[in-house]
Amino acid sequence: MSDIISPGHKTPARITDEEGKPLHASKQDDVALAYTPGAVDKVATSTGALYGMREDTGSTGDRYSWLGSAFYFGYLFWCFPAASLCEQHPLLPSGNRDDTSWMQKLPIAKLMSGVIFLWGIILIATAYSHSFAAMITLRVLLGLLEAPIIPGGYLMLTMWYTRNEQALRSGLMYTNLSVFLPGPVGYGVGAIAGGSQWRWYFVILGSISLVWSMILGIFLPDNLARAKFVTEREKAITVERLRANQTGIENKTFKKDQVVEAFKDPKTWLMFAFNIFCSIPNGALTNFQSLIIKGLGYNSRNALLLAMPEGVVATISAYLCNGGVWYLTRKWPKLQCRVPIIIAGELVGMIASVFLYTLPQSAVGGRLAALWMAKFFLGPYIVMLALNVTNIAGHTKKVTVQAIIFIAYCLSNIVAPHFFKADQAPLYPLGTGAILGSYVLSIITIAMYAAYCYWENCRRDRVDSTAGERVHEDTDFKDLTDHQNVHFRYVW
Incomplete structure (x- = not known):
C-alpha cells in the first residue's frame, strides 16, 4: 500500500505486488456473462407462438407483431430515466479515503438484480394471460424493466476497463448465448x-430469472470500492x-x-441513424424466426431446435x-479497426439476407443457413x-447520447415486426x-461516422501542442466533454 498512486504521479512502467510479481489492474471478468440469462x-x-399462445390470447394475425413492438414501447418510455439511474462514480486517484466519491442514485448491481427479479415475476404472470390486452400490458412492463440493463452494463465497463479492453469485454457480456436456454426448454x-x-x-x-437475480444480487459488486476481490x-x-481514456470523472451534477x-454533435445523429438501420434484423428475427422455420x-x-444455430452464429459474430x-x-x-470490423460483419449479414430474400421456399437448407447467418449483425452491433x-x-x-441511441434502438424494434405481414x-x-x-x-452510415472521426482527429492534431502525451493535468479526471477536451482523440 506504500505506492498508491496520487494525482501528480505518472503511472510506473512496471507495477508489482509485495512479492515483486507483475500486478494487473482488475479481476472483474466475472461481470462478463452477468446478463445472458x-x-x-x-x-x-x-x-409461445409455436405452442398456441396467439390463439389462446387473441394475438393472431398482425396483432402478433404488436406483441413484439409492445416490449420496445416500454423500453422507449424508460430508456432515458434508466440511463440516469445507472450512474457510476469512479474512485478518485488518491490514496486518501476522504477523496473518494461513491454517491449514486441507485447501487447498480442491486438495480440489475432487482429488475431481473421483477421481470421473472412478469414472465410468470404472462403464463396466466387470456387476452391480447393483458399480453400487451405485460410486454410493455417487461420493456420498462430491461431498459437499465445495457446502459448499466456499459457504464460498469467504463469504470473498470480502458478503451482498448472494453471491446473484448463487450463481446463477452452481450452475446446470444441466451438462445441455448429457450430451445431445450421449449423442446421439453x-x-x-x-x-x-x-x-x-x-x-x-420466469423461475430461472428469479434464481439468477438472486445470484447477481449476492455476487456482483456495485462498484470498485465494494469489490471484495480487488x-x-x-x-x-x-x-x-483509466487516465488514458480522457473520459473524466463522472458526477451527479x-x-x-x-x-x-450532445444534440449538436454530428456523431450523435450518425449513431442514431446506424441504430435505426442496424436494429431492424433484431426486431424482425426475434419475433419471427421460429415461425419462418x-x-x-x-x-x-x-423448429425450436433449428433456431439454436442462429444463436451460435450470433455468439461467434x-x-x-x-x-x-x-x-x-x-x-x-x-x-483504427473498429469501423472496418463493423462493416465486414455487416457485409456477412447483408450477403445472407440476399439469399434469404431470393431463395425459393423449396430451398430449405439454403434458407435455413441464410436465416442463421442473417443474425451476424450482433457482433458489429456490440462493437x-x-x-x-x-x-x-x-x-x-x-x-444523453446513450438515451438517444437507445431511443433509435427502440423505434427500430417497434417498426421491424410490422414488415412481416401475416398474409405473406x-x-x-x-x-x-x-x-x-x-x-x-x-x-x-457507419462509414460516414468513421470519416467524421478521422477528420476531427486530424483537426485536433494540428491545434494540440501536447498530442501524444499520456498525462494532461489540465484535463485528466475532469468532467469535460470530448469537444471541450482538445486532448481527446476519437477511435474508429
Whole structure:
C-alpha cells in the first residue's frame, strides 16, 4: 500500500505486488456473462407462438407483431430515466479515503438484480394471460424493466476497463448465448399434454430469472470500492489506468451545456441513424424466426431446435468482431479497426439476407443457413455500442447520447415486426427485403461516422501542442466533454 498512486504521479512502467510479481489492474471478468440469462425474455413470445399462445390470447394475425413492438414501447418510455439511474462514480486517484466519491442514485448491481427479479415475476404472470390486452400490458412492463440493463452494463465497463479492453469485454457480456436456454426448454415443454405448453414455458423461464437475480444480487459488486476481490492497491491502479481514456470523472451534477452539445454533435445523429438501420434484423428475427422455420415444413419442437444455430452464429459474430478489435488494438494501439470490423460483419449479414430474400421456399437448407447467418449483425452491433461509449466524454453528455441511441434502438424494434405481414407467410418477402435494406444503409452510415472521426482527429492534431502525451493535468479526471477536451482523440 506504500505506492498508491496520487494525482501528480505518472503511472510506473512496471507495477508489482509485495512479492515483486507483475500486478494487473482488475479481476472483474466475472461481470462478463452477468446478463445472458435475462435476455430470454425477448424471444419468449416467439416460442409461445409455436405452442398456441396467439390463439389462446387473441394475438393472431398482425396483432402478433404488436406483441413484439409492445416490449420496445416500454423500453422507449424508460430508456432515458434508466440511463440516469445507472450512474457510476469512479474512485478518485488518491490514496486518501476522504477523496473518494461513491454517491449514486441507485447501487447498480442491486438495480440489475432487482429488475431481473421483477421481470421473472412478469414472465410468470404472462403464463396466466387470456387476452391480447393483458399480453400487451405485460410486454410493455417487461420493456420498462430491461431498459437499465445495457446502459448499466456499459457504464460498469467504463469504470473498470480502458478503451482498448472494453471491446473484448463487450463481446463477452452481450452475446446470444441466451438462445441455448429457450430451445431445450421449449423442446421439453412441447412434450406436455393438454395444450398448455406455452404457459409452462413462461413459468419455467420466469423461475430461472428469479434464481439468477438472486445470484447477481449476492455476487456482483456495485462498484470498485465494494469489490471484495480487488485490493486497495489494485483499486488505485485501476483508476490510474483509466487516465488514458480522457473520459473524466463522472458526477451527479446535471450540466445543460453537455445536453446541448450532445444534440449538436454530428456523431450523435450518425449513431442514431446506424441504430435505426442496424436494429431492424433484431426486431424482425426475434419475433419471427421460429415461425419462418416452421413454415419450411418443420413441427414446433423441431423448429425450436433449428433456431439454436442462429444463436451460435450470433455468439461467434460477437466473439470474432469484439475479439478482433481487442487483439488488433492491443497489438497495434494506433490502428483504427473498429469501423472496418463493423462493416465486414455487416457485409456477412447483408450477403445472407440476399439469399434469404431470393431463395425459393423449396430451398430449405439454403434458407435455413441464410436465416442463421442473417443474425451476424450482433457482433458489429456490440462493437458499435462500445465505440459509442468510448467516443463520448462528459457524464451528462454520455447519459444523453446513450438515451438517444437507445431511443433509435427502440423505434427500430417497434417498426421491424410490422414488415412481416401475416398474409405473406411463410416467405415474408417484405420483411426479408427490409432486413436486406437495413444492412446496406447500416454500412453507409457507419462509414460516414468513421470519416467524421478521422477528420476531427486530424483537426485536433494540428491545434494540440501536447498530442501524444499520456498525462494532461489540465484535463485528466475532469468532467469535460470530448469537444471541450482538445486532448481527446476519437477511435474508429
